[in-house]
Amino acid sequence: MHFASYTAPGGQEELALTFGDPSASTRLLVLPAWFDEANKLRHFSVELMRALERAGVASVLPDLPGCNESLAPLAAHDLASWRSAALAASQAYGCTHVLAIRAGVNLAPDLPGWAYAPLAGKAALRALLRARVVAAKEAGRSESSEALLQTGKNEGLALGGYHLGAEMVAALARAELPAHGLHTLTPADFDAAGLWLRAEPDHDGAQAEALAARIVQDVQG
C-alpha cells in the first residue's frame, strides 16, 4: 500500500491509497461508500484491495474532497464536484475499471466495472435525515424529514456529523440511481450480509476475499 495524492478540480491535493504494481494492465478505481457507511466499509474496502493486489490487480482508493484527510471544507462540495474529483483520480492513475461501493455509484466515471450494493444519492440522504429525526426524538425534540430537507436545500444541513452544503443536499435529493453499465454485485451473491447494516463496525474477511475473487475472475474473462 502506498500513500499518493491526486489534484482534484479546484487545485487541492487529495490523498489516495494505491495498491499493486502501477504498470499492471488492470487498475481499479475504488469509489468509497459515503458518510457513516464510509466508516463501516473502510476496512472491508482496504482488505478487498489487498486481496486484489495479491491476485495481480492494482487499485486506487481516492479520498473525496471534504472527507477523510481532505483539507477542503465538505460544505463547499456537491455531487458535481465529487464526480469531477472521481474522474480526475481515475485519469491521474490511469484506471481501466471502476468498483463503486454503495453510494459511490453516483460518481462512477464511464469505465467498465462493478457496482457493489449500489445506493441512490437520494436514499443515502433519506437515511441521514431519518437518523437526525430519530436522534431528535430521543432528545425530546420534534423534527421532520421534510422540514429538514427544505432547510438543507436553502442553507445546508449538518447530518450525522457531516456539514452538507445547500447544493449537495439539493443534488442528493434529486439523485436517483444512475443508469450505469456496471455489473451489480451484492452481499447476497456471497451468502453474506452488508457491513453497512451493522450497528457497530465489523469486518468480513471472507466476503472481501470472495468479492476480490469475483472481480479477478471477471477481469481475466
Next chain:
Amino acid sequence: MTDQAMIENELRALLRDCLGLSQQRVDAFDADTGLFGHLPELDSMAVATLLTEMEDRLGLVIEDDEIDGEMLESFGALLAFVTAKRQAG
C-alpha cells in the same frame, strides 16, 4: 409460509445482520426480547439504517411520525408494527 411467518423470519434476519448476531441467537428472540434501549449498539444511525432496510425488505414506507420508542421497545412490538403496516398497505 404464511405472511406472518415470512415477516417474522425477515425481521429476525434483519436484526441478525444489523446487530451481527448468530442465527441461533435471533431465533431465540421472543415477543418480550428487548431491543432499543436494551441494546446499547442501537444508536440513532443504527435505528435509521434498520428502518430503511426494513422498508426495502418488506416493501413498507415508514413515516417520521410513526417512529417512536414503543415500536422499537421489543421484538414483539416491532413485529406488531410491521404486521399492522402490511395489513394497512
